[in-house]
Amino acid sequence: MTADTLADIWTAPLQPQYATVRHLVGVDGGGTGTRVRLCDRYGRLLGQGQAGPSALGQGVDQAWCHIQEAVQEAAGQAGLATLVLAETAIGLGLSGAGVVAQAQAFVARQPGYAHLELVNDGTTTVLGAHAGQPGGVIAAGTGTVGEALRSDGSLVCVSGWGWIGGDEGSGAWLGIQAMRVAQKAMDGRAAAGPLARAVWAAAGARHALDRDAVSAWVAKAGQHAYAQLAPLVFEQAQADPAAQALVEAAVGELEALALALDPTQQLPLSLAGSVAQRLGALFSGNIRARCVSPQGDSADGALRLVRGALSDSR
Numbered sequence: 001m002t003a004d005t006l007a008d009i010w011t012a013p014l015q016p017q018y019a020t021v022r023h024l025v026g027v028d029g030g031g032t033g034t035r036v037r038l039c040d041r042y043g044r045l046l047g048q049g050q051a052g053p054s055a056l057g058q059g060v061d062q063a064w065c066h067i068q069e070a071v072q073e074a075a076g077q078a079g080l081a082t083l084v085l086a087e088t089a090i091g092l093g094l095s096g097a098g099v100v101a102q103a104q105a106f107v108a109r110q111p112g113y114a115h116l117e118l119v120n121d122g123t124t125t126v127l128g129a130h131a132g133q134p135g136g137v138i139a140a141g142t143g144t145v146g147e148a149l150r151s152d153g154s155l156v157c158v159s160g161w162g163w164i165g166g167d168e169g170s171g172a173w174l175g176i177q178a179m180r181v182a183q184k185a186m187d188g189r190a191a192a193g194p195l196a197r198a199v200w201a202a203a204g205a206r207h208a209l210d211r212d213a214v215s216a217w218v219a220k221a222g223q224h225a226y227a228q229l230a231p232l233v234f235e236q237a238q239a240d241p242a243a244q245a246l247v248e249a250a251v252g253e254l255e256a257l258a259l260a261l262d263p264t265q266q267l268p269l270s271l272a273g274s275v276a277q278r279l280g281a282l283f284s285g286n287i288r289a290r291c292v293s294p295q296g297d298s299a300d301g302a303l304r305l306v307r308g309a310l311s312d313s314r
Contacts (some may be wrong), residue, residue: 009132009304009307009308009311010042010043010307011042012311013311014041014310014311015310015311018089018114018115018310020086020087020114021041021087021088021089021114021115021310022040022041022084022087022088023038023039023040023041023046023083023084023087023088023089024038024039024040024041024043024088024089024090024091024303024306024307025037025038025071025074025088025089025090025091025113025302025303025306026038026039026090026091026092026124026299026300026301026302026303026304026305026306027054027067027070027071027090027091027092027093027094027299027302028093028121028124028125028297028298028299028302029053029054029055029063029066029067029092029093029094029095029121030053030054030055030094030095030121030141030142030143031053031055031057031058031095031141031142031143031163031172031223031224031227032053032141032142032224032227033050033051033052033053034050034051034052034053034054034063034066034067034069034070035048035049035050035070035297035298035299036048036049036050036051036067036070036071036073036074036299037074037299037300037302037303038071038074038075038077038078038083039303041307041310043303043307046074046077046078046080047073047074047075047076047077047078047080048073048074048077049069049070049071049072049073049074049075049076049077050070050073051066051067051069051070051073052066052069053066053224054066054067054094054095055094055095055096055142055143055223056094056095056096056097056099056102056103056105056106057095057096057099057102057162057223058096058222058223060102060105060106060109061109063094063106064106064109064110064111067092068111071083085111085112085113085114086112086113086114087114088113088114089113089114089115089116089117089306089307089309089310090110090113090115090116090117090306091116091117091118091124091302091303091304091305091306091307091309092116092117092118092119092124092302093119093120093121093122093123093124093125093298093299093301093302093305094106094118094119094120094121095120095121095142095143096120096162097118097119097120097121098120098157098160103118106118115306115309115310116306117302117305117306117309119305120145120147120157120160121139121145121298122137122139122145122146122147122157122160123147123155123157123301123305124298124299124301124302124304124305125137125139125147125270125272125297125298125301126147126148126149126155126270126301127149127300127301127302127304127305128294128295128296128297128298128299128300128301128302128304129270129272129294129295129296129297129301130149130268130270130294130295131295131296131304132149132304132308133149134148134149134150134151134267135148135149135267135268135269135270135292136148136149136258136261136262136267136268136269136270137269137270137271137272137294138254138257138258138261138269138270138271138272138276139271139272139273139276140169140170140171140250140254140271140272140273140275140276140279141170141171141227141272141273141274141275141276142163142170142171142172142223142224142227142273143160143162143163143167143170143171143172143223144159144160144166144167144168144169144170144173144253144254144257144273144275144276145157145158145159145160145167146158146159146160146257146258146260146261147261148261148262148267150267156261158257158260158261159257163176163223163226168250168253168257169250169251169253169254169257169275169276169279170227170273170275171226171227171228171230171273171274171275172223172224172226172227172230173226173250173253174227174229174230174233174246174250174275175225175226175227175228175229175230175233176226177233177246177249178195178199178229178230178232178233178243178246179199179203179214179218179226179229181193181195181196181199181242181243181246182195182196182199182200182203182214183214184196185197186200186205186208186209186211186214190242191242192208193236193239193240193241193242193243194236194239194240194243195232195233195236195240195242195243195246196242198232198235198236199229199232200213200214202217202228202229202232203217203218204216204217230275233246233247234247234278247279247282248282250275250279251279251282251283254276254279254283255283255284255287258283258287259287265286265287265290266290267290268290268291268292269287269290269291269292270291270292270293270294271291271294272294272297272298
C-alpha cells in the first residue's frame with residue numbers, strides 16, 4: 001500500500017480477474033450503526049443505506065445482517081431490484097476488525113461478494129478524510145481509535161483496544177466514568193451533583209437510594225448503553241465540576257492519542273465521531289491548528305480501499 005496508489009485509483013484499469021465487477025460497496029460499521037455507499041466501478045455514487053450496528057464485537061451474524069440490510073436500501077435507491085454479489089466488490093471499515101478471530105469469522109460468513117477488503121473503521125476513516133493522502137484521524141464516538149497514513153505508505157494505529165478496558169475519551173468511556181460518579185454519589189462517597197442525578201434518572205432510579213435500579217442497569221449495559229450516558233456529561237459540564245472534570249479528562253486522552261499517532265506533529269488531522277468533534281475546539285495549540293475538515297468519510301475510504309485492491313496499479 002502506498003499513498004499514491006490510494007490517492008489515484010478511480011481511473012486505473014481493473015485486474016483481469018475483476019473485469020466483471022460492476023458495482024462497489026463501501027461500508028462504515030460501528031457500535032451504533034452502519035452506513036453503506038454504493039457506486040459503480042468509476043466511483044459514481046448510485047445509492048446509500050443505513051442500518052443498525054455492525055461492530056464485530058457485538059456479533060458477526062448481526063454485523064452481516066445489518067450490512068446487507070443497508071446494502072439492500074442502497075440498491076433500492078439505485079433502482080436495482082437485486083444487487084448481484086458476484087459482480088460486486090465490498091470494502092468494509094468495521095469496529096473490531098483488528099481482532100483476528102472476529103475478522104476471520106466475519107470473512108468466513110461473507111455471502112458471495114466477488115471481492116472483500118476488511119480493515120478497522122479507523123483505517124477507512126483516514127483514507128476517506130485525506131483522499132488517500134498522508135494524514136491522521138482521531139475518531140471518537142461510541143469507541144475511540146486514532147490512525148494515520150504516513151508518507152511512506154505505512155499505517156499506524158493508536159488506541160482502539162475496546163470499550164471494556166480502553167477506548168479512552170470515547171462516548172462509552174465517558175459513560176462508564178459518569179456511572180462511577182453516580183455510584184459514588186449514591187454511596188455517599190462523593191457529593192450528589194447534577195451529573196450523578198442525571199445518571200440515576202437514566203438508569204431508572206426512582207430516588208437517590210434506589211441502588212437496585214442502578215445495579216440492574218449496570219448488569220445488562222453494554223457499549224452502546226454506556227455511550228448513551230455521554231451526552232449527560234456534556235449537558236452538565238457547566239453546572240457540575242465532576243462533569244467538567246470528565247470533559248477535561250477526555251480532551252487529555254484524545255490529545256495523548258494525537259501525539260502518539262504523530263510524534264513529529266506535522267500531519268494534518270481530521271476529527272471523526274460526535275465526541276471528537278465536540279472536544280476538538282478544546283484541544284491545545286498545535287493539535288488544534290493541524291485539524292482540517294475531512295474530504296470524505298469512512299464509507300468513502302472503504303470504497304477507495306476496495307477499488308485500490310481491484311486496480312492493476314496496486
